Amino acid sequence: MSLFTRLAAAAVLVAAATTGVSAKEWKTVRIGTEGAYPPFNYVENNELKGFDIDIAKALCEKMKVTCTFTAQDWDGIIPALLAGKYDAIVASMSITEERKQQIAFSKKYYNTPANFVAPKDTKITDTSPEALKGKVLGAQGSTIHSNYLEDVYAKAGAEVKLYGKQDEANLDLANGRLDAILADKVVLLEWMGTKEGECCKFVGSEYKDPKYFGEGVGVGIRKDDAELVAMFNKAIDEIVADGTYKKINDKYFPFSVY
Template structure:
């Protein structure tokens, strides 16, 4: 019997079966280039809806919260490489990403949209209307994948950040830009965005845009994922979520 127990302990150690980790500090990865959800202010401090939600969740979980800024294209590889413990960066929950990481329940959901120069004749967002047009999007996003798969007769130009795509539109090098509707609406209110207009929402296909934005954690870290799920439910119940939402939006993003 002792030999059997010893062998079982060796197997458990080999295959990583262990007690759940006691989390006292959680490192949060975010982009810092996707206003109003995450961005750097004039003092080089991370701000935004994602950041405030992350802080509220850490408070609810009674853990120390540390933020790590990471370029979007490397954000999942850096999580897997243990650069941080979770991604809170407006990441849509999609089947492709679920092959690499685990997700919490959603913490917000907004549809995709298209913007164009103010003098553009575009009035619809379907692939036929955009045929022959050059459309910009941020690389490695659900919007980029959607455009490349569905808008086959358009030229798709990808950028490292959303701001780069928006500024190329303002400079007249693009016919349109696709992104999250809230992100685009906020940019249109800026001086740079005065050049352009909202064309309208795009098809919110769950195959591409998933079930909303969730928090990504490494595969198998179910304890941390469930801690976040309970905290999301708690801040929605106790009014904290609503206060943060009202700080950035005059409508519900859930």
């Protein structure tokens, strides 16, 4: 064996040993979620529930890890992940280029469109930026929906109001302080099925532009934890393949959100 071959072989062994030492063995995964975004995540009887929570539990079962859950306000959900408060975000977070600058994502585990909702007596039929000039529009802050309103509608002359939680935007719409809100269609549909949401209706068409609305919703993970990304991706494939995903989907929705 030549000197070059021996050195190359030694380098491979060192690299393999180093990789083995540094790779983390995941036995517990701490998950952060919002707990204020029904039907995807919410608190009921002091317990986190919803589609996100059920999907997370199913993924943890496939990964053969113990999962714990932490509720975190939306505005601080990425900073808390980066600070090590938890290991993954399962909170209906859309995969966008902007967020991928900060964190890694699993593949999508659902994908639903955005829509405007306005009072039932509204005269709004056209929801183009030009048509909503001068209108007061609301959205939850630090979301794909708020980014879209600020980038497109505010520049066209609409007034944009942002809220810490989706429920706060819904309440202002119901109380006549907004002309319309933009949010996930499924979340709005859930709210419109409540007494408070009876005030309102969908207006305009669905919004799906990947430039603003991302590639679907994924699990947010620190970039350094590549092995955890791979574990979640494998688990997502498995729950889709074996019917677990459909069972959870059908518990919450009369249509597929995948």
